[in-house]
Amino acid sequence: MVKFKPADFNNARKNKFSDFDGILFYGPDRGQVLENFNIALECVVPEVDDGFSVFEFSSSDIKDDPSKLIDEATAISFLGTRKVIKIKDATDDVAVVIKDLLKNYEKLEAFILVSAEELSPNSKLRNLFEVNKRLAILPNYLDDGENLSQLIRQSLVRAGIKKIPDEVLMFLRTRLGENRATTRMELEKLSLYLYGKNEITLEDAQNCVMDSSSINLQDLPLAVAEGNNKRLSLILPRLLSEGNYPVVLLKIVLNHFKNLYYMAGEIESGRGISDVIETAKPPIFYKLKPSYERQLKFWSTEKIIKVISEINDADIRCKSKDSPQETILSQLMFMICSIVNKRS
Numbered sequence: 001m002v003k004f005k006p007a008d009f010n011n012a013r014k015n016k017f018s019d020f021d022g023i024l025f026y027g028p029d030r031g032q033v034l035e036n037f038n039i040a041l042e043c044v045v046p047e048v049d050d051g052f053s054v055f056e057f058s059s060s061d062i063k064d065d066p067s068k069l070i071d072e073a074t075a076i077s078f079l080g081t082r083k084v085i086k087i088k089d090a091t092d093d094v095a096v097v098i099k100d101l102l103k104n105y106e107k108l109e110a111f112i113l114v115s116a117e118e119l120s121p122n123s124k125l126r127n128l129f130e131v132n133k134r135l136a137i138l139p140n141y142l143d144d145g146e147n148l149s150q151l152i153r154q155s156l157v158r159a160g161i162k163k164i165p166d167e168v169l170m171f172l173r174t175r176l177g178e179n180r181a182t183t184r185m186e187l188e189k190l191s192l193y194l195y196g197k198n199e200i201t202l203e204d205a206q207n208c209v210m211d212s213s214s215i216n217l218q219d220l221p222l223a224v225a226e227g228n229n230k231r232l233s234l235i236l237p238r239l240l241s242e243g244n245y246p247v248v249l250l251k252i253v254l255n256h257f258k259n260l261y262y263m264a265g266e267i268e269s270g271r272g273i274s275d276v277i278e279t280a281k282p283p284i285f286y287k288l289k290p291s292y293e294r295q296l297k298f299w300s301t302e303k304i305i306k307v308i309s310e311i312n313d314a315d316i317r318c319k320s321k322d323s324p325q326e327t328i329l330s331q332l333m334f335m336i337c338s339i340v341n342k343r344s
Helices: 006-014 030-044 059-064 067-074 092-104 124-131 145-158 166-175 180-193 202-208 219-226 229-241 246-268 273-278 286-298 301-318 325-341
Strands: 022-026 054-057 083-087 110-116 135-139
Touching (some): 006 030, 022 030, 022 124, 067 083, 092 110, 219 246, 219 325, 229 325, 246 273, 273 286
Parallel strands (some): 054 083
16 A cells, blocks of 8 residues: 655655556645645646647546557557557446556556545545555645645745744745635735735735635635626636646536526516516625625616627637637636626
8 A cells, every 4th residue: 555645755856656557646625635646747848738748628528538548558658658548437347457457557657646635535546546556545635734834934035035933934824825826926915915925914914915714616606697807817727727627617607607597587577686686596695785786877787688699609719629718717717807807
C-alpha cells in the first residue's frame, strides 16, 4: 500500500515517480487535487502541451472503448521518453481497466495520472490505487490548522513580509482554506497589495482578503442579473479557480433567468412585484428579496428571452471540441451585465 503524505509525494517527485505506474489524486479540495495533479504532470513531462507525450481520456472514453487506454499505455513513445495519460474526474469504471492493464503488463510505457472527487472507502478506484504496489494515492483534504498556517506564512515570506502578527495569521486562517486554488489566489492578491512593504497589518488583510464562505454558486446569476460588474469580477474568477465547469455555471445562470421569466410574466399579467416575490416557488431567502426586486424592475420577458437564447448558444459553443469555454462564459456574463448597465 502506497498512500502518500505530502512529504512522501515531494520525495517521489525527485525521481519523477519512476517507481510507480500511476497516481490517484482525490479529495474534497478540488483546487488542491488539480494543483498536485499538475505538479506531477510537469515533473514527468517537460512540455505539458506536447501531443506526442501527453494524452487525455475521460471515464466515458475508457468505459466505451478500454482498448484506447490499453494501447496508449503500452505503446512505446514516439520520442523515446515516458508518456503521461491524464484521466480527470475518474469514476469506478476506470478501475477495472487499469487493474487488467497492470495484471497483463509488467511495465507500462505511460505514467497514468488520475483525479477524482471525494471517494468513499468502498470505491473500487480508491481501493485499487491503495492496494496495488505499482500505484500510489494522495488524498487532498481541506487546508486547516498548522498546514494552512504554513501555507500562509510561505506565501507572505516569498512576498517579502518579515513579520506576521498572530492576529493577522488568525484572521487569514478564518477566511481561507476551503479550497487550495482559492487560497492561492487570495494570497497572491494579498502579496500584490503588500508590494514594497516588509510587514503586514490586520487592516491590510481585512482590506484585501474576501471571506471565501461569502461566495457560492448562486451568487453568480444574482451578480449577472443585477448588472453588478464589480461583484462579477470577484465571483467569476473565484468559481472558475475552484474547478467549476463553465457549462455548469452557464446552466446555473440559465435556470435563474428561466425563473425570472416566469416571475416577470406574472408581473406583466398584472400582479405586483412584492406579491410575486413573496409567493415565489421555491421561496426566496429574505436577504435576497431586494435583489430580486431590482432585477424584476429591469428584466421584461422580452429581454429575458433574448438572454436565454444567448446562453443556449454559448452552451452549444462550449461543448464543441477545443472551445475556449472560460472565455465564452466570461464574455457572455459581462455582456449581460452591460445590458443592465445601459438602461436609461
